[in-house]
Amino acid sequence: MKTTFYSAIALMTLVLSACAASLETLELRAEYARTIPTCSNDQNCQDKWAIARAWVVKNSDFAIRSESETRIMSTSNIISQSGLGVTVDRSPLEGGNYQITVSVDCFSAYGCPDTLETMVDFNRTLNAAQP
Numbered sequence: 001m002k003t004t005f006y007s008a009i010a011l012m013t014l015v016l017s018a019c020a021a022s023l024e025t026l027e028l029r030a031e032y033a034r035t036i037p038t039c040s041n042d043q044n045c046q047d048k049w050a051i052a053r054a055w056v057v058k059n060s061d062f063a064i065r066s067e068s069e070t071r072i073m074s075t076s077n078i079i080s081q082s083g084l085g086v087t088v089d090r091s092p093l094e095g096g097n098y099q100i101t102v103s104v105d106c107f108s109a110y111g112c113p114d115t116l117e118t119m120v121d122f123n124r125t126l127n128a129a130q131p
Contacts, residue, residue, distance in 0.1 A: 037126035
């Protein structure tokens with residue numbers, strides 16, 4: 001009876017610790033949220049949008065499927081294709097500013113490189129652009 005109890009406690013501890021995010025993951029999430037790129041005027045937004053498009057072409061495993069002034073989508077609609085898909089959105093903020101957010105999705109049963117690191121790279125790339 002005691003063995004079963006201690007085994008159950010050990011199993012629960014293992015399960016709960018597996019769900020916890022590592023410190024590195026938490027730091028990456030915080031960096032992503034803190035560094036979401038913004039643009040403040042037409043020229044600045046056009047420049048960053050062009051950089052975002054080039055980044056998508058370079059980093060997505062799929063061709064751009066749809067593109068507008070507010071969204072760039074490069075994902076798979078074919079079940080048998082696998083890889084990283086990227087969607088970039090430009091959303092209005094107060095005062096005529098915009099934020100440019102990225103979503104990176106893994107279309108693979110075998111996993112993909114760290115999508116969060118890829119999203120942080122997107123933010124760093126756009127934020128490095130000169131206004």
